Each structure stands twice: as structure tokens, then as C-alpha cells.
Amino acid sequence: MTDNLLAVEVRKENIPESEALVLQNSFMPFFQKAEAMKEQAMALNVTSADQFEDIKNASDWGEIAYNIRRDTEKIRISLKAESLRKGKAIDGMANIIKYMIVPIEEHLEKQKKFVEIQKAKARDVIREKRSAELVALNVDVTIYSSLGEMPEETYAKLLESSSITFNLVKEAAQTAENERIAKEKADLEARESMRIENECLKKESEARQVEADKERAAKEKAEKLLREKEEEDKRAAKEAARKVEEARENEKQAQRAPDKEKLLALADMLSSIIMPDVKSPEAKEIVTKAVDLLSTASKYVKTQALSL
DSSP states (O other), X not given: OHHHHHHHHHHTTTOOHHHHHHHHHHHHHHHHHHHHHHHHHXXXXXXSTTOHHHHHHHHHHHHHHHHHHHHHHHHHHHHHTTOHHHHHHHHHHHHHHHHHHHHXXXXXXXXXXXXXXXXXXXXXXXXXXXXXXXXXXXXXXXGOTTTTTSOHHHHHHHHHHHHHHHHHHHHHHHHHHHHHHHHHHHHHHHHHHHHHHHHHXXXXXXXXXXXXXXXXXXXXXXXXXXXXXXXXXXXXXXXXXHHHHHHHHHHHHHHHHHHHHHHHHHHHHHHTOOXXXXXXXXXXXXXXXXXXXXXXXXXXHHHHHHTX
């Protein structure tokens, strides 16, 4: 399995067997070291701060893993400089080793830093607990960047002072609320008294308004009847004047009737004159102008006659 992984990777680029063997031999020691340490390194599991030997072993194995990855990288850079095609195979084999070794390094790093990780977790638990306590007292915990590392005595004083402040604010708020409720009650009673008084005044005003409306309605009715009588008289007088004027106009029309008929006959005669059939352009232009003049004259006579 060990030989096949590197061999398969190097054969992807169809490198000659002799060169492929050189590449495999170059990376094989690091591959074998990684394979050899993998089982022991990944078996380390630090769960307590008193596992001093396991923590030291994690540190030692981590250094070995780092050296394997570092030396593999050196070989990769050195061999890759020979050719681009070899470089692809080199990268592939180096990636295989790094793929194997990086999880080992990460695992060993966690084992080596077990104590630090546990301390950080403990600090996180303390910080969360203290944050919850202070938030319950309306404290802005964002101003305390090291709440988890704060000494217990210091935190106890902070909690006490925050509690005192919270209670004082709470009492002040309760006092203000009581005063607000009392004021609202007094305002409500005053508004109710004013409402009753306004209601009485409103009823009196409405009664006076009813009487005033009656008087105004009677006055408006009388004024309306008077206006209707005056308008009826004006219409009768206007109609009489119209009839007189109409009689006069009819008389004038009767007097002007003979002249009107003569003028209308003249207009018809002017519009019905037959023009001579001429040939020359000059004569045709004269006839055309004469027709226009006769038409204009006919329209004028007819319009004036109709207005008589």
C-alpha cells in the first residue's frame, strides 16, 4: 500500500521508470517515517493536566512531524526545479505525505496544548457565568474584556457594586412609576370633572342653539317668501316688456318685408349670371375674378337682407 501510493502518483505523468524510481526513493524515507509514527501519534489522547508524559510525547512527536513535513518540502522544492513534468509528480507525492502528516501534527498540537485548552475552556465557562450574572443587573459586559481572567475577589466587588446600583435604579424607577400613577389618577379625576362641567355647558348651549335655529328658520322663511314674490313680479314685468318688444319687431319686419324680398331676389340673380365661354388665358382670368366678385356680392346682399 505504501509503495503503491507514491508509485501511482508518479506514474500519472508517464515519467520513465528510472526517473520515477529516483523520485520514489527521494520521498520514501519521509513517507515511511510518517507511516511509522502515525499509529503512535494518533493514539495519544490527553484528557487530564497531570498526563505530563503524554503531553511531553505530544510535543516530541509534533516536532518530529514538523521535521518530516519540512524536509519533504525541501526535497519537493529541490526536485521540482529539475523539470515541470517531474514537478507535478513531486507535488503529488509530497501532497500524499502532507495529507498524512498534517492531521498527525494537528492531533499532536491538541495533545501538547491540552492544559492551555482546558484553561481556556475554564475561562470561557467563568466568563459566560459572570456575563449572565452582570447582564441580569443591566451591566454592559462589553467593557470588561478580561472577565474570565478577573480575580474572584475583584469580580465579587464588581458584582456587589453592580447589584447595589441595580437596586438603587430599580427603587428610583419604582418611585417614579408610583408618582406617575398618582399623577395620572389626579389628571383623570380632573378631566372627568371638566367633562361633566363641559357636558352641562354643552346642553345649555344646544338649547340656546335650538331656539336660535327656530328664530333663524322663521326669518329665513319670511325672507324667502318675500324674495320669491319680488322675483315673480320681476319675471312678470320682464315678460310683459318682452312681448311689447316682440310686437314692435314683428311690426318692423312686416314693414321691411318688400325690400327684403327684392334684395334676396337680387342675390339669387347675381349668383346665377352665366359667364361667356372665352378662350384666351387673360379672358379666363377676368371671368374667374368676375365670378368671385359676383359670388361675394351675392353673399353680402343676402346677409344684409336677412338682417332686416
